[in-house]
Amino acid sequence: MAATTHKASPKAPAQPTPKEQLVPHVKMTLKGHEESVNEVAFILGTRFLVSGSEDKSLRVWNLDTGKQVGEPLLGHDADVRALARSPNGRWIVSGANNGSILVWEIATNKTESELKRVPVSFKGHGSFVENVVFAPDNETFASASWDQTVCVWKRETGEIVLGPLKVGSVAFSVAYSPDGTKLAAGTDERIIVWNLKTGKELLKIEQRAYRVAFTPDGLRLVSGNRNDIRISDATTGNIIKQFDAHTDADFTSLAIAPNGTKLATTSVDRTTRFFDLTTFEPIGGPLEHPDGVWGVVFSKDSQFIATGCADKIVRTWTVPLSETELQQSTEKILKKTIISQQPYPRRAPIQTSRFFDGFDPHSSSARSNTDGFKNTMHRLFSRSSASNDHVPPRRSIPLVDVFATRGKHRTANRHTAERDKKLQQQRPPRKQAHTGASSSNTPPAGTSNVIGGATPVTLQTGGANASATTTHPSPLDVEHVSDTTCFAVLTGCFPRLSRTRQTNAAAPRTR
Incomplete structure (x- = not known):
């Protein structure tokens, strides 16, 4: 017998846990340099990357096509060892092994990029x-x-505006604080921090630093020695955390993600590694390279890095998420899920077809002018919140055609007609203003046309001449209404008020 298979019910997508990490991978491999690539930099505001090499050139790469843009940029007479771009993405500065520094202006459009050396x-x-x-x-x-x-240089003129600042040993790196008020330098013996406005030395940390950088909030300094990383307080210099990054070979470079969540380090051990700046724990596994890695840089959105390798190749990589980013991502997903599952609030509908259900025009409140008016107005302008399962039975009141005044007719219910009959009998007879001739089609005196089999009602048009009658419309002339209408109910609610107003109008006024 064939085995019965059961189709699994669909499950909600599993949410990422703090231990789950995205596996980084190579996005693009850029080939063209003839020697080791020492530094790389993303050009902000564009889809271009620039690299500097020991082949004495700079090259620009299109990250959409993976191709080199234009010819190599030549100008240095020695290996290009240092490279940086301006925050506005307009300038590139490069330094070489012979002490020379060149500044390049970037002219970009949608399809091309061009760098020109400034003649300074x-x-x-x-x-x-x-x-x-x-x-x-x-x-x-x-x-x-x-x-x-x-040294601190004026880009436009080539003038040294601060320095040369003597540090007492080889100066390996420099870094600006995010607000531009401080400058830090990592040397073979210590880290030194200066006030850029006064040139005064603010802090000195006795530890070797091949690379140093401020965190995006400016509160901490991250530095790298031969194989360990140190996180220090940027004001006091106290070490917050120290951990090994590359234990088998010398550390070469570091970069901090612009969003401040992670740190990337490189080494001659042929790897790039990531660390969480909140927990200081490693993020994922190392990125393996064929040779030593000399330079690393983050993209502006912190989602990619570029590395320069001794194998002459520039590579771009995806970046694993830190624990903080995973937690934020999970919270966003959960929030969106909760919001999407919540139904929109619905307002109770107005049940117009059952507006007068359960309303008794003969109740004491309906017969009272004030209470009846308030009750009716309240029902008219409020919503019904009663469940359809508990709606009182609908009342059906038969209608009759009743002679009103001066030859006019009105439609009323049977109960109102009976009340009018009693009132007519209690009133003294009035003189007939006009007596019409009896019609051959007029029903006998004292009868009325009743719709729906109602009990006949005696109608008198008043006066001494009891034989005088008025022609009534036939049953075909009266519309049969199965339910109580607004007019009929209001007529039943306020007859006393109408008669009172008529009596007051007819009574003579007294001073």
């Missing part, structure tokens, strides 16, 4: 320019050199 000489360093970085103002940049100095 930046002379001041006498040895390798190990690191360069632009200030938040886009007008100045800083450099660190093996000549044991740090």
Whole structure:
């Protein structure tokens, strides 16, 4: 017998847990350099990436096509060792092993990118320019050199506006605080922080730092030694956390994600690794390269990185999510799910077809002018919240045609006609203003046309001449209404008020 298979019921998609990580992978491999790639940088506001190499050139890459844009940018007479772009995406600065610095202006459009060297000489360093970085103002940049100095340059003129600042050992890196008021330098012996307005030294941390960077909030300094990473307080210099990143070989570079959630480090051990800046735990596994990795940079949205490798290739990678990002992502998904599952509130409908259900025109409240008016108005302008399962039975009151006054007719219910009959009998007879001749079609005096088999009602048109009658319409002339109409109910509710007004109008006024 064939086995019976049961189709599994659909399940809601599983929500990611803090331990689940997205597996990073290579998005693009960019080939063209002839020597090791030392530095890379995303050009903000564009889909371009620039790289610097020991082949003495810079190259621009289109991240949509993976192709090189234009010819290699030549100008340096030595290996390009340092590279940085301005915050506004308009300028690129590069430093070489012979101490030279060049600034390039970026001219971009939708299809092409072009870099041009600015004819300004930046002379001041006498040895390798190990690191360069632009200030938040886009007008100045800083450099660190093996000549044991740090300089701050005016981009437009090539003038040194601060420095050379002597640090006492090889200067490996420089970093600006997010607000541009501080400058930090990592050297072979210590980390030094200056006030850029006064040039005064603010902080000195006795620890070697090949690379140093401020976190996006400006509260912490992240630095890398040979194989460990340190997180320090940017004001006091106290170490907050210290952990090993690359234990088998020297650390080479680091980058902090713009959203402040994670840190990326590279090493000659051929890997790029990620760490959570909240928990300081590793994020996912290392990104494996064929050779030592020299440079790393995050994209503006923190979702991609680019690395420069000793195998002459530039690579772009997806970035794993940190635990903080996973938690935020999970909360957003849950919030959207809860909102999507909540039904929109519905207002109770107005039950117009059952508006007068359960309303008794002969009740004491209906017969009272004030109470009846309030009760009717309340029912007229309020919504019915009663369930359809508990609606009182509908009342059907037969209608009759009743002679009103001066030859006019009105439609009323049977109970109103009987009340009018009694009132007519109690009133004294009035003189007939006009007596019409009896018609051959007029029913006998004292009868009325009753719809729906109602009890006949005696009608008198008043006066001494009791034989005088008025022609009544036939049953075919009267519309048969199965339910109580608004007019009929209101007529039953307020007859006393109408008669009172008529009596007051006829009575003589007294002073």
